[in-house]
Amino acid sequence: MAWVDTILQGLLLGGLYALFATGLSLIFGVMRIVNLAHGDLSILAAFLAVVVVETLGWNPFAALVVVVPLLAALGYALQSLVLNRLLGRGILPPILVTFGLSIIIQNALLETFSADSRRLDPGGIETASVALGSQLAVGWFPLITLAVAVLILVGLQLVIGRLSLGRAFRAVSDDQETAELMGIDHRRLYALAMALSLAIVAIAGVFLGIRTTFTFASGPDRLLFAFEAVIIGGLGSLWGTLVGGAVLGIAQTVGAKLSPAWGILSGHLVFLAVLLLRPQGLFTKARRVA
Amino acid sequence: MTRAAHAAGFRIERTTRAGRAGLVAAVLVLAALVTVPRWGDASTMRILVEFIALLVLAQMWNLLAGYAGLVSIGQQAYVGLGGYALLVLADDLGVNPFAAVPLAGLVAAALALPTAALVFRFQGGYFAVGTWAIAEVYRLLVANSSALGRGSGRTLKAVFPLARETRELTTYFLALAIGVAALVAVYAFLRSRWGLGLMAIRDSEPGSEALGIDVFRTKLGVYLGVAFGTGMTGALIYLNLLRVSPDAAFSINWTAYPIFIVVIGGIGSLEGPLIGTALFFLTRELLADQGAWYMILLGALAVGAMLVYPRGLWGLVADRWDVRVFPVQRRVAWDRPAREP
Amino acid sequence: MSLLTVRHLSASYGSFQALFDVSLEAAEGETVAVIGANGAGKTTFLRSVAGVLPVPPVAVAFAGDAVGGRPAHELAERGIVMVPEGRRIFPSLSVEENLKVGAYRGRPGRFTLARVYDLFPVLGERRRQPGPNLSGGEQQMLAIGRALMANPRLLLVDEISLGLAPAVVKGLYRVLRTIAEEGTTTLVVDQDVSQIMSLAQRVYCFRKGTVSLAGRPAELTRERIAAAYFGI
Numbered sequence: 001m002a003w004v005d006t007i008l009q010g011l012l013l014g015g016l017y018a019l020f021a022t023g024l025s026l027i028f029g030v031m032r033i034v035n036l037a038h039g040d041l042s043i044l045a046a047f048l049a050v051v052v053v054e055t056l057g058w059n060p061f062a063a064l065v066v067v068v069p070l071l072a073a074l075g076y077a078l079q080s081l082v083l084n085r086l087l088g089r090g091i092l093p094p095i096l097v098t099f100g101l102s103i104i105i106q107n108a109l110l111e112t113f114s115a116d117s118r119r120l121d122p123g124g125i126e127t128a129s130v131a132l133g134s135q136l137a138v139g140w141f142p143l144i145t146l147a148v149a150v151l152i153l154v155g156l157q158l159v160i161g162r163l164s165l166g167r168a169f170r171a172v173s174d175d176q177e178t179a180e181l182m183g184i185d186h187r188r189l190y191a192l193a194m195a196l197s198l199a200i201v202a203i204a205g206v207f208l209g210i211r212t213t214f215t216f217a218s219g220p221d222r223l224l225f226a227f228e229a230v231i232i233g234g235l236g237s238l239w240g241t242l243v244g245g246a247v248l249g250i251a252q253t254v255g256a257k258l259s260p261a262w263g264i265l266s267g268h269l270v271f272l273a274v275l276l277l278r279p280q281g282l283f284t285k286a287r288r289v290a
Numbered sequence: 291m292t293r294a295a296h297a298a299g300f301r302i303e304r305t306t307r308a309g310r311a312g313l314v315a316a317v318l319v320l321a322a323l324v325t326v327p328r329w330g331d332a333s334t335m336r337i338l339v340e341f342i343a344l345l346v347l348a349q350m351w352n353l354l355a356g357y358a359g360l361v362s363i364g365q366q367a368y369v370g371l372g373g374y375a376l377l378v379l380a381d382d383l384g385v386n387p388f389a390a391v392p393l394a395g396l397v398a399a400a401l402a403l404p405t406a407a408l409v410f411r412f413q414g415g416y417f418a419v420g421t422w423a424i425a426e427v428y429r430l431l432v433a434n435s436s437a438l439g440r441g442s443g444r445t446l447k448a449v450f451p452l453a454r455e456t457r458e459l460t461t462y463f464l465a466l467a468i469g470v471a472a473l474v475a476v477y478a479f480l481r482s483r484w485g486l487g488l489m490a491i492r493d494s495e496p497g498s499e500a501l502g503i504d505v506f507r508t509k510l511g512v513y514l515g516v517a518f519g520t521g522m523t524g525a526l527i528y529l530n531l532l533r534v535s536p537d538a539a540f541s542i543n544w545t546a547y548p549i550f551i552v553v554i555g556g557i558g559s560l561e562g563p564l565i566g567t568a569l570f571f572l573t574r575e576l577l578a579d580q581g582a583w584y585m586i587l588l589g590a591l592a593v594g595a596m597l598v599y600p601r602g603l604w605g606l607v608a609d610r611w612d613v614r615v616f617p618v619q620r621r622v623a624w625d626r627p628a629r630e631p
Numbered sequence: 632m633s634l635l636t637v638r639h640l641s642a643s644y645g646s647f648q649a650l651f652d653v654s655l656e657a658a659e660g661e662t663v664a665v666i667g668a669n670g671a672g673k674t675t676f677l678r679s680v681a682g683v684l685p686v687p688p689v690a691v692a693f694a695g696d697a698v699g700g701r702p703a704h705e706l707a708e709r710g711i712v713m714v715p716e717g718r719r720i721f722p723s724l725s726v727e728e729n730l731k732v733g734a735y736r737g738r739p740g741r742f743t744l745a746r747v748y749d750l751f752p753v754l755g756e757r758r759r760q761p762g763p764n765l766s767g768g769e770q771q772m773l774a775i776g777r778a779l780m781a782n783p784r785l786l787l788v789d790e791i792s793l794g795l796a797p798a799v800v801k802g803l804y805r806v807l808r809t810i811a812e813e814g815t816t817t818l819v820v821d822q823d824v825s826q827i828m829s830l831a832q833r834v835y836c837f838r839k840g841t842v843s844l845a846g847r848p849a850e851l852t853r854e855r856i857a858a859a860y861f862g863i
Binding site for chain 3: 164167168170171173174175177178179180181182183184185186
């Protein structure tokens with residue numbers, strides 16, 4: 001029974017990872033760039049929530065109302081003012097610029113908030129649990145996280161599949177020049193996609209901060225886990241990121257149960273195994289990888 | 291070939307006036323460096339070793355990303371592996387610690403092979419993150435190994451029998467040797483046939499394939515060579531520092547510093563990393579105690595360079611005055627003005 | 632009334648000049664044909680008008696405004712819509728989605744999904760299928776339909792006959808004739824001269840980046856056209 005519990009915990013952890021992965025996957029799908037500052041931006045969101053909570057006395061969930069629009073605006077500005085300038089110059093500039101941003105954000109957070117670890121306290125729900133049968137209990141918060149992840153994924157699928165904006169995203173991703181001929185301003189669209197991605201990342205960051213402690217240096221790991229979840233699930237599949245997150249989460253919790261120091265490493269090893277044996281991921285048909 | 295070329299009215303030349311001047315300057319600088327132990331103290335030598343190490347790391351990253359188009363943010367894997375290989379070779383296997391430095395490079399290159407087998411499945415941004423992921427795996431594996439000292443690491447004991455002056459002197463000259471060797475090797479490679487192939491790949495991969503260049507082999511070769519250079523430099527660094535721990539040896543800074551150096555100095559040129567490293571050390575002296583602000587400034591400069599002048603400081607100079615100190619391109623020199631089409 | 636006025640347009644790709652001092656006019660409701668051999672500069676010309684290539688503002692005037700060099704999406708919003716060479720349908724979208732993307736800017740007009748399916752019934756039959764599943768001729772219909780969904784004031788059509796059987800090409804030109812008769816101003820570029828001449832009110836012939844002949848089809852003899860086309 002203890003194993004079922006471990007796997008369940010991993011599954012729920014996967015919900016959080018899926019949240020991180022979705023933002024990354026969206027950007028890569030639309031614009032073919034990897035935002036190396038992805039994880040650090042989520043930690044920035046978590047620290048912003050700390051500021052809101054400490055100055056306004058709000059509950060962290062309420063702080064989302066401030067943090068999410070802030071990060072969305074930041075994403076729009078980042079894409080419009082910085083990343084859009086790098087279009088058409090190859091793969092190097094976006095990687096280097098987002099890497100530079102990652103370092104800048106980490107050090108700025110260090111300067112502003114020191115190296116102390118922080119946590120967001122929502123007043124009890126993070127420890128509350130609901131019983132499943134006589135031997136299992138799951139925390140309310142991990143359940144909520146998974147539910148939010150699924151909701152966001154469903155929402156994104158609807159946008160991409162049904163709405164005019166979603167069609168525009170797909171058209172631009174297919175053939176930017178022809179999309180332009182149809183009246184689609186790809187620069188504005190990219191900015192919107194980045195805003196959307198960072199809004200999701202903000203939610204992920206705040207939820208992370210509620211779940212566990214974090215420091216200025218917590219960003220890079222978030223990027224790695226998001227990346228691994230995307231690759232395990234398979235590029236180009238939104239539901240794949242949910243499965244990828246779950247697989248990663250389960251690998252980590254099972255590994256940690258075997259030996260505490262091996263939790264994260266187990267996740268990495270499963271990722272490497274998928275990369276070796278089925279590089280296109282679990283959900284895509286055999287195609288190029290990235 | 292010369293006769294035909296002259297009949298057509300042009301030569302292919304490579305050296306430039308600045309190139310010849312640069313060669314003279316390089317020899318003078320080297321001569322000066324060799325005499326440092328006479329007039330400098332131990333801390334001067336340590337800083338110079340650090341300078342050379344960073345310069346070599348920067349040249350390696352530049353070769354990988356600027357010339358081969360492989361943007362890796364996981365080079366710290368090889369710095370760490372080099373450092374730990376030094377420990378194992380010198381302390382556990384009894385190899386002479388100074389001889390162990392280049393051997394550590396070979397260990398790093400050997401491990402680069404399976405690493406490449408994995409990361410070469412990616413391209414572009416995902417390749418970058420993949421290299422980072424693998425570096426993390428190495429770090430965690432080492433941090434979980436009790437033989438390697440776990441999280442707190444180990445100290446290099448094999449040098450203890452030596453007198454401190456001897457150790458510092460030998461380390462210094464080893465660093466000089468590595469620095470010169472690395473620069474010469476990179477320069478010679480780029481001027482060679484393979485270097486030309488690499489620059490062709492950089493300009494157009496499909497075009498180069500069509501011309502018969504084995505793109506995969508060339509890139510793999512460069513990746514392994516850079517791993518060797520990086521690993522060897524990692525061993526040198528820890529020969530200088532003596533204490534190796536996973537968080538320090540596999541720190542992202544071993545990639546961040548070279549990246550910033552190369553981007554600010556000028557990517558895709560040989561002169562760029564030199565300027566960048568000099569600037570790096572200069573600003574470090576000026577902002578000595580500022581820690582985080584130093585990194586913020588470097589990061590902002592790198593981002594700014596990418597946005598405004600992607601060819602970096604050296605690019606500015608080279609474009610303005612058409613100077614090439616380490617010329618790698620071949621130019622067509624017309625005997626008389628070229629005819630208009 | 633002149634809808635499109637191109638004056639002294641020169642365009643280059645880097646150091647290679649493709650157009651030399653080209654001038655052309657299309658009146659409202661007119662169909663203008665641009666013919667010429669491969670590499671004559673016809674597609675470059677269309678791309679300059681559509682906003683894909685940078686040109687000086689005064690070189691292209693549309694409905695009285697100087698629009699040269701404005702980005703393509705802005706020109707599409709003004710009603711300059713192109714059917715690009717090579718069809719360029721969106722591979723990850725279905726037939727219907729491809730058409731809907733054409734209507735992205737929401738310009739009002741008589742072209743709706745129903746009207747397009749009317750003009751091209753086969754598209755209606757295959758509306759849910761992925762774009763790449765269609766044959767060459769059907770993809771060309773889709774590309775035209777997609778452009779129509781934008782309710783263009785000026786429709787630019789680039790080389791629709793390439794790689795298609797004559798019967799298919801005939802059918803496409805029949806549709807072009809229908810919409811031209813309804814009043815859509817059209818600029819048609821093609822290497823297939825015969826179809827185009829019966830459709831257009833005015834013809835321009837390009838050769839090596841310049842206009843080698845301009846006039847009404849009725850006034851131009853076959854010999855003059857051949858001379859202008861081939862430069863003999």
